[in-house]
């Protein structure tokens with residue numbers, strides 16, 4: 001699968017700013033999203049180097065696991081997913097993952113890394129297994145959003161526009177690291193890239209993004225001054241997957257006025273966080289780009305809540 005630039009368009013909102021959206025939810029594989037953009041890079045390496053089993057980690061609501069399982073099926077590569085035992089939520093993503101015949105292995109949450117190590121060691125005796133970190137973390141995942149950043153720059157040039165802000169949902173921080181690296185490589189130090197945390201507290205989230213940025217930049221031998229990392233943890237609302245009425249009503253507004261799906265776990269929570277952030281910081285008359293990082297199956301899980 002080839003990645004072609006995803007559409008960017010203006011949204012109709014009640015904000016005092018012009019809000020545009022980049023539709024990574026429309027990437028052409030397995031309901032798209034940032035996990036599809038990252039997966040393409042991982043599978044290029046898997047196919048190029050002849051790996052014959054893929055192993056990854058994720059929860060039952062994971063978009064990452066759906067996309068990896070789907071791509072593994074397409075390329076006829078067996079896929080194993082290690083998942084935390086506590087997590088019993090039935091979601092469309094887990095149903096898709098099973099449909100794609102991925103083997104789901106449960107592990108107690110505090111034993112996940114030993115489970116993965118042991119499983120990889122065992123598999124290596126008979127196969128050439130490839131491990132993808134949860135959420136598609138790592139330099140290949142970062143690369144996906146260095147490329148997306150370039151798409152944004154191209155759009156700006158073509159349409160004679162400048163986005164003062166880029167907002168997006170930040171989870172493992174890989175997407176944000178890619179955007180920060182993209183800005184760093186281009187010397188864009190004024191634009192504000194704001195990751196709205198969907199679960200992690202600031203200290204941990206920030207440190208992981210910083211490390212991913214440093215890992216990537218050193219892998220490409222770049223010594224530019226690093227663009228600012230803004231990681232906002234004010235909008236976590238109770239933690240991963242938790243949401244409130246305000247998030248639901250923001251999702252409903254974006255849907256009915258624009259026909260664009262957002263979800264409570266990632267994009268809807270981040271979109272709501274963005275609107276709150278703009279209000280709280282009294283930001284007006286700016287051009288703002290929100291990246292729809294996908295997760296459309298989660299939108300359908302949420303649909304019955306949008307009354």
Ligand SMILES: *Cc1c(COP(=O)(O)O)cnc(C)c1O
Nearest residue numbers: 171172173174175266293294295
């Ligand atoms: C995983 C995910 C994110 C978070 O991306 P990271 O690169 O892990 O920070 C955001 N939105 C959606 C829809 C996701 O599936």
